[in-house]
Amino acid sequence: MSTVTRSASASPCMALNGIIDASLFPLKSTSDVVNLFRRALTSPIEPDLTLLSIVVGYIELSLTTGEAAQAAQAAQAALGGGSDVIMGNSVPFPVVTHELIAGLYKKFQTILSVVEKPKPHRQATREIIKKVSDVIWNSLIRSSYKDRAHLQNLYSYLSGNKLDCFGVALATTAGCQLLGYRDVRLAISEDHAWVVFGQKHVESIEVTWHGKGSEDKRGQDIGAGIESGSWLYLGGLAVVCERGMEVAAICVALNISLSANSDCVEVAELQQQLLWLLYDLGHLKRYPMALGLLGELEEIHRTHRSISCEQLFREAIDSARNYYHNHHVYPHIFQGNYYNRLLKYREAFAAWANAADVIRLYTYQCRDDEEIYKELLDIANELIPYVMKTESSGHSARSILRDAEVFANLLRFYDGICQWEEDSLTPILHIGWAKPLVTNITKFDYDIRSQVVIKLPEDLEAEQAAALEAKKAAAAAAAATTAAAAAAEATLHLEGNNNNNNNNTLAKKDEKPKSELPTTLADLTAACGEKILNPDFLLQGGGQPFADQKQQAAAEQTTSSDLSHNNNNINNNNINTSSSKEADKEATTTSNGGGGSSNMAQSPSTEAQMQSPSQSQHKEAKLEESSQLELASSKPAAVDDYDPFEIMLKRPVITLYSQKMKGLKDLLLAEKLNTHAISLQVTAQSVASRKVRGGGGADSRQPATISATITAIASTEGGAVGGGAGAGNATSATSTDSIAPSRPKRTRRE
Structure with missing residues (x-):
C-alpha cells in the first residue's frame, strides 16, 4: 500500500x-x-x-x-x-x-x-x-x-x-x-x-x-x-x-x-x-x-486456562467498586449481556438492575449521554422483551415469570432509569419506553408480584428513627445499671474473701462464675449490649449480673458428679450458648440488610427476656436455620438442585427512590393491573426535586450501593452484589438452541 x-x-x-x-x-x-x-x-x-x-x-x-x-x-x-x-x-x-x-x-x-x-x-x-x-x-x-x-x-x-x-x-x-x-x-x-x-x-x-x-x-x-x-x-x-x-x-x-x-x-x-x-x-x-x-x-475465543471470561467480568465490577465507588456502568452491562447470551436470565436481570443503580447517580444530559442511552434503551426495549417472550411461551415452574426476585430486579432497573431522568432538561421515558414496560409487568401474575415487598425512602427514615430511639433507650438502661454494677462487684469481692475457709470443692465451684464476671465497670457496661441482664441482680443487687450466668450457676448447683465431669458440662453449656448467640446475631444481621427494619434487630433479645430458657434456645435454633436457608439461597444453585417452590417462597424487598416508580407502588401490587394508568405515570413529566450528588471531592461521593437493593436474597454469581477507549456492547440471543447464540457485538467509542 x-x-x-x-x-x-x-x-x-x-x-x-x-x-x-x-x-x-x-x-x-x-x-x-x-x-x-x-x-x-x-x-x-x-x-x-x-x-x-x-x-x-x-x-x-x-x-x-x-x-x-x-x-x-x-x-x-x-x-x-x-x-x-x-x-x-x-x-x-x-x-x-x-x-x-x-x-x-x-x-x-x-x-x-x-x-x-x-x-x-x-x-x-x-x-x-x-x-x-x-x-x-x-x-x-x-x-x-x-x-x-x-x-x-x-x-x-x-x-x-x-x-x-x-x-x-x-x-x-x-x-x-x-x-x-x-x-x-x-x-x-x-x-x-x-x-x-x-x-x-x-x-x-x-x-x-x-x-x-x-x-x-x-x-x-x-x-x-x-x-x-x-x-x-x-x-x-x-x-x-x-x-x-x-x-x-x-x-x-x-x-x-x-x-x-x-x-x-x-x-x-x-x-x-x-x-x-x-x-x-x-x-x-x-x-x-x-x-x-x-x-x-x-x-x-478462550485462550487462558485458569481465568474465565465470567471471572474477568466480575473483576471489572470489583475494580469499579474498589477504585471508583461503583460509578462505572459498563462493567454491569458487560456482565448482564454475557449472562443473557448464556440464557441465564435471572443473573442477567440482576446485573442490568445493578447497571441502573449506577446510572441513577447521574442526571441525564441528552447529547453527552447518547451512548449509554442507546445501551439502556436496547436492554429495555429489545433484550428484556425478547426474554419475556421466550419465557412466556410455556408454563414451566422454572420460568423467571414465577420468580419474584426477577420482578423486583425489573422494577429496580426502571427505577434507576426514572431517577436518572429526574431534573433532566430532556425526558427519557416516552411512550416507546412505556409500552415494553407495561407489557413486561403484565407477564407476572398477581401471586408473584404480591410477594415483592416494596418500600419507600420514607419507610426507611422511619425505621432509622425507631432504631435510633431504641439505641438511646439501651444506652440509658446501661447507664442506669452502672451504680448497681459497681456495688455488685464490690460485694462479690468481699464474699470471695469471706469464703476462703470453705472446702476445696465449694471453692472450685465458685471459681467458674467469678472468672466469667467482668473485672471492671467498663467491661460490665460493654457486655450489657451483648448479654441479657438478670432481673434479680437489677432489683436486689445480688446474684449473677447476666441471665446466662444465672442459668450456669443453677446447673452447677444441681450437679452432684465429680469436679472434672462438672467442668466438662459447664464448658459444653458455654459452647452451646456462644453458638446460639452467634446464630442469633447472624440471623438478625441478615434480616436487616439493605433496607430491613431496624426494630427487627432487637426482637430476638426482647423475646428471649420474656421466654423460658428452653423457648429462647428453640427460637435461636429457628433463627439459625432461617439464616442458613438465606445464605444457601445466595449461592448459585445447581440445575439438579433447583426447587421452584423455594423460588416461590422468597420475599424480596426493594426500595423505590424515583418519583415515578414511587407513584406506581399501589398499581404494581394490584390484583388487576391498570395498564393505562401505569403508562401515564411512566410518561408523565418528572417534577422531582434536585438530587444530591457527589461533587468533586472523594468524601462527598456516595457509592451506588445506597440505591435500591434486594435484601432478602443475594443474587447468584456476584450478579446482584453488585472502563475507556473503544468499548464493546452485546446483542441479544437469537436462538434458544445454542448456549451462546451470538458473539458480542462491539460499537467502537471514543
Whole structure:
C-alpha cells in the first residue's frame, strides 16, 4: 500500500527516542509485537506511547483497511458470510520495518517542534498542553470522524491526518511525553477522554471534542461537566492512567472490525494477547473497561486456562467498586449481556438492575449521554422483551415469570432509569419506553408480584428513627445499671474473701462464675449490649449480673458428679450458648440488610427476656436455620438442585427512590393491573426535586450501593452484589438452541 512506503527513506539508525533498540525490527508476527510491548513495559524507562501507537496502528489499518483486506472482505461478501461472525481475511501479517516506524516517528517530532521543550524539572502548564492540542487539531482534515473506525492511533494521524476524539487526546498525551513533560496523563471515562496534569494530577483540561459535531472544548476545565452530574465525566471518578494504563488504552483502542458483520481474526488475536500481557503485569486492575473487553475476547475465543471470561467480568465490577465507588456502568452491562447470551436470565436481570443503580447517580444530559442511552434503551426495549417472550411461551415452574426476585430486579432497573431522568432538561421515558414496560409487568401474575415487598425512602427514615430511639433507650438502661454494677462487684469481692475457709470443692465451684464476671465497670457496661441482664441482680443487687450466668450457676448447683465431669458440662453449656448467640446475631444481621427494619434487630433479645430458657434456645435454633436457608439461597444453585417452590417462597424487598416508580407502588401490587394508568405515570413529566450528588471531592461521593437493593436474597454469581477507549456492547440471543447464540457485538467509542 502507498502508506507503507511513504517514509521508507528515513534513517535506519534512528534510536527511537533511546528506548527501543532497532535490532527488534522487523516485526513479522503477533509474538514479535507482544515481545516489543513486553520490552517497553518492563524497561526501567517509561514506555514510548508514540512508538507503540504507531506500531499497532499500522498493523490494524493494514489488516482491516488495506487493499488486500478489502479484497478479502469482498470475497467474504460474495460467499454470503453470516452476521456477527468473526472471520479471517487471509491477509499475511504485515511486516513492520524500522525504516517505516522511524520515519513516522520523526515526522511527529517535526510537527511538535513548534512547541517549547521544558527546562529541567519543569512541569506542564495549561498553556503548553493547549498549544500541543492546537498543533494536532489544526493539522487534522476538517471533518467529523466520531462514528468512523480505525482512527484512534497515531499511524492514522501521521499517514492520513485523521483522528477521532479519543485519538486527539492520546496524541496530545504522547506529544507532551515526547517533548519531555512527564506529568501529563491521559484520563478516560466510558465515552470521553481528556488530560490531567500537575504534580498530583488534579488539574484537568479538555483537549478534544465530544458529540456528533466538532464543537471545540479545548482548554476548558472538566469541572463544569462534573458539577452537572453528567455520566460523561463519571462524577470525577474516571480512569486516570499511569504509563502502563496508557499503553492499555492504546490496546483497547484497537478496532478489530473488518466490516459491519465481520471482524479480523489477526487483529483480535493481537489485541487479546496484548491485554493478557498487561493483565499479568498488573496494569488492568484499575481499568474496568479493559477487563470487560478482555472478557468479551475470551468469550469468543478462550485462550487462558485458569481465568474465565465470567471471572474477568466480575473483576471489572470489583475494580469499579474498589477504585471508583461503583460509578462505572459498563462493567454491569458487560456482565448482564454475557449472562443473557448464556440464557441465564435471572443473573442477567440482576446485573442490568445493578447497571441502573449506577446510572441513577447521574442526571441525564441528552447529547453527552447518547451512548449509554442507546445501551439502556436496547436492554429495555429489545433484550428484556425478547426474554419475556421466550419465557412466556410455556408454563414451566422454572420460568423467571414465577420468580419474584426477577420482578423486583425489573422494577429496580426502571427505577434507576426514572431517577436518572429526574431534573433532566430532556425526558427519557416516552411512550416507546412505556409500552415494553407495561407489557413486561403484565407477564407476572398477581401471586408473584404480591410477594415483592416494596418500600419507600420514607419507610426507611422511619425505621432509622425507631432504631435510633431504641439505641438511646439501651444506652440509658446501661447507664442506669452502672451504680448497681459497681456495688455488685464490690460485694462479690468481699464474699470471695469471706469464703476462703470453705472446702476445696465449694471453692472450685465458685471459681467458674467469678472468672466469667467482668473485672471492671467498663467491661460490665460493654457486655450489657451483648448479654441479657438478670432481673434479680437489677432489683436486689445480688446474684449473677447476666441471665446466662444465672442459668450456669443453677446447673452447677444441681450437679452432684465429680469436679472434672462438672467442668466438662459447664464448658459444653458455654459452647452451646456462644453458638446460639452467634446464630442469633447472624440471623438478625441478615434480616436487616439493605433496607430491613431496624426494630427487627432487637426482637430476638426482647423475646428471649420474656421466654423460658428452653423457648429462647428453640427460637435461636429457628433463627439459625432461617439464616442458613438465606445464605444457601445466595449461592448459585445447581440445575439438579433447583426447587421452584423455594423460588416461590422468597420475599424480596426493594426500595423505590424515583418519583415515578414511587407513584406506581399501589398499581404494581394490584390484583388487576391498570395498564393505562401505569403508562401515564411512566410518561408523565418528572417534577422531582434536585438530587444530591457527589461533587468533586472523594468524601462527598456516595457509592451506588445506597440505591435500591434486594435484601432478602443475594443474587447468584456476584450478579446482584453488585472502563475507556473503544468499548464493546452485546446483542441479544437469537436462538434458544445454542448456549451462546451470538458473539458480542462491539460499537467502537471514543
